[in-house]
Amino acid sequence: MSTQLLISAIILGLSMSGIYFLLTVGLSLCYGLMRMISLDQFLYYALGAYMVYTIKTLTGSYWLGMGGGIIITLIVAFIIERLINKRVYSKPVMFSMILTFGVNLMGVGLIKYIWGLTPKPVASPIGGSLNIFGTGVPAYRIFVICLAVVVYFAVQLFLNKTIVGTAIRAGIDDAEKVEALGINIKRLFTLTFIIAAALSALAGAIHAPFVMVSPEMGMSITAFAFMVVIIGGLGSIKGTMVSALIVGQVVSLGAVIWAPLAEMAPFLVMMIILLIKPTGLYGSKLASR
Amino acid sequence: MKRYLTGATGIILVFVLLYFLKGVLPPAFLTEVVIYSIYAMGCSFLIGCLGLTSFGQPAFLAFGAYGAGIYLYYFGTNSYVAILVGMLVSLLINMLVGKFLVRLSSSYFTLCNQAFCVVTFFLFQKALVKWTFGDNGLLLISRMKPTPIIDLTSSKGFYLFAFLVAIGVWLFFYYLTKKSVFGATCLCVKDNELKLRFLGYNTFNIKWFAFVIANTVAGLAGALYTVYFCMVNANIASVSSASEAVAISMLGGAGTLFGPLVGSFLFIGLKDIVSQFISHWELLVGFLLIVVMLAGQKGIVGSLEEYLAKQKSEKIPPAPALTKEGGL
Numbered sequence: 001m002s003t004q005l006l007i008s009a010i011i012l013g014l015s016m017s018g019i020y021f022l023l024t025v026g027l028s029l030c031y032g033l034m035r036m037i038s039l040d041q042f043l044y045y046a047l048g049a050y051m052v053y054t055i056k057t058l059t060g061s062y063w064l065g066m067g068g069g070i071i072i073t074l075i076v077a078f079i080i081e082r083l084i085n086k087r088v089y090s091k092p093v094m095f096s097m098i099l100t101f102g103v104n105l106m107g108v109g110l111i112k113y114i115w116g117l118t119p120k121p122v123a124s125p126i127g128g129s130l131n132i133f134g135t136g137v138p139a140y141r142i143f144v145i146c147l148a149v150v151v152y153f154a155v156q157l158f159l160n161k162t163i164v165g166t167a168i169r170a171g172i173d174d175a176e177k178v179e180a181l182g183i184n185i186k187r188l189f190t191l192t193f194i195i196a197a198a199l200s201a202l203a204g205a206i207h208a209p210f211v212m213v214s215p216e217m218g219m220s221i222t223a224f225a226f227m228v229v230i231i232g233g234l235g236s237i238k239g240t241m242v243s244a245l246i247v248g249q250v251v252s253l254g255a256v257i258w259a260p261l262a263e264m265a266p267f268l269v270m271m272i273i274l275l276i277k278p279t280g281l282y283g284s285k286l287a288s289r
Numbered sequence: 290m291k292r293y294l295t296g297a298t299g300i301i302l303v304f305v306l307l308y309f310l311k312g313v314l315p316p317a318f319l320t321e322v323v324i325y326s327i328y329a330m331g332c333s334f335l336i337g338c339l340g341l342t343s344f345g346q347p348a349f350l351a352f353g354a355y356g357a358g359i360y361l362y363y364f365g366t367n368s369y370v371a372i373l374v375g376m377l378v379s380l381l382i383n384m385l386v387g388k389f390l391v392r393l394s395s396s397y398f399t400l401c402n403q404a405f406c407v408v409t410f411f412l413f414q415k416a417l418v419k420w421t422f423g424d425n426g427l428l429l430i431s432r433m434k435p436t437p438i439i440d441l442t443s444s445k446g447f448y449l450f451a452f453l454v455a456i457g458v459w460l461f462f463y464y465l466t467k468k469s470v471f472g473a474t475c476l477c478v479k480d481n482e483l484k485l486r487f488l489g490y491n492t493f494n495i496k497w498f499a500f501v502i503a504n505t506v507a508g509l510a511g512a513l514y515t516v517y518f519c520m521v522n523a524n525i526a527s528v529s530s531a532s533e534a535v536a537i538s539m540l541g542g543a544g545t546l547f548g549p550l551v552g553s554f555l556f557i558g559l560k561d562i563v564s565q566f567i568s569h570w571e572l573l574v575g576f577l578l579i580v581v582m583l584a585g586q587k588g589i590v591g592s593l594e595e596y597l598a599k600q601k602s603e604k605i606p607p608a609p610a611l612t613k614e615g616g617l
Contacts, residue, residue: 099579099582109570222528263408
């Protein structure tokens, strides 16, 4: 294996890790605070990508599309949370999973209805390539990696330094006590849910130039997102980051060795980690419930 | 009357009635309904009796389908043997995979199942492409010879055979869930696993055994599917159809005897009718799933049973609180 191939595979893996992280951090936050597995995050991911496509064709600006996509997804997520999801917080995980899967399925149907079945291309907003150790790497991939790192630190700062973030962390530990302190936990749930949705939409928007935007894109990334969440452990931001890095590298390096390995190797990694630690790398005791 | 309708005679009666519906409805539709209901039976059993939701059912369907398909393509010509081989392959794989998956808690179980489904899809589409021909699939129509007793290669013969298999599966599940100790322990796992373990049962083995049974039935449905359509391709394991089994189970009512049948009748009927007008059946199925979940997750048969029980309990004085609360 040549060095150039290796370097470009590692960079590709890192950018995939960035996208996986943005997508799964929402899932992880939702599980941590509300004890629900929100499968409709994949709908917001697809919606973000479609909004980028639509706004870019209308106005010609990718960045406007990204911003608009996030804002529209925020509104949609808020409506869905108010109408449907708030009813499931007190119920078992299984309940929220099937219900949000229904939401996801309905969303896929709506997307097919509005945009049709044909995959749509989105051009990369940053052209050109950077030279890293003598290997040409598309600049957009570097941008994706930087964005994921910025979001990671922003989420950590939000959770650790702001008062709302502290309340969310306290809620992850013990929701009842937080409520007893006089904090409106319902509002906290809504806030966390729309933050998660916005991050998913961002993931969709930055993933759009890599892949064709198609109605099934949310479905096809589901399995990788699940593997990231399971390896990292549900409800842990740090674990999500570490396992996104692992899965991204396994996917891209696996593809270099033998193409079908790319999709199957993360599953083997997941199985081995689950055999050693059934709650994932950073999963706490709450995940075993 | 209720006693006859829910017992073994009721099962045979329902299927005989359904069999003669072929005068009204197209037999191709009814065959598909029966195959899907066998497929959903396993999923419904897992959700309703064990509290394990599996979004990876297409994987287990695919192992049965490819077991039968590969046998027919490379080794033999007999469809009966192909169905047996399909079941056997899925039995062996379920026994192996179950050991890994059943250890997990319920939320991890669901996520891992779907991940396993994707891996299976890529296994058949890319990794084994030399033998399975990926998306083109195995075409078996010239490989299948007419079989004795019931000719599985003719659509009439297959129609009868599918009904016989369905009656067998239903009787099996009826005695398993309603009459055996094993069925009672399964329900107990769902309600209070810790208590069952305290009583000295090995809950891992119970869950593992139930997982193997449920998914081998899915494999049987897959083998029937292969023989019926005379072909199998990688799309059978695609993730986008992962919802189907769960949707059917929830629509009909998970854990009820006739839930999967009613659910698949409705699901395939709606899919056929809706796709004549708009090509996006997901919209409707998703909507129905949300409605069923918000309306109390009992499904059609489950709600009906509850209604009948309420009618009955108005005539008879209520039972003591201890049994009603489910105290052991």
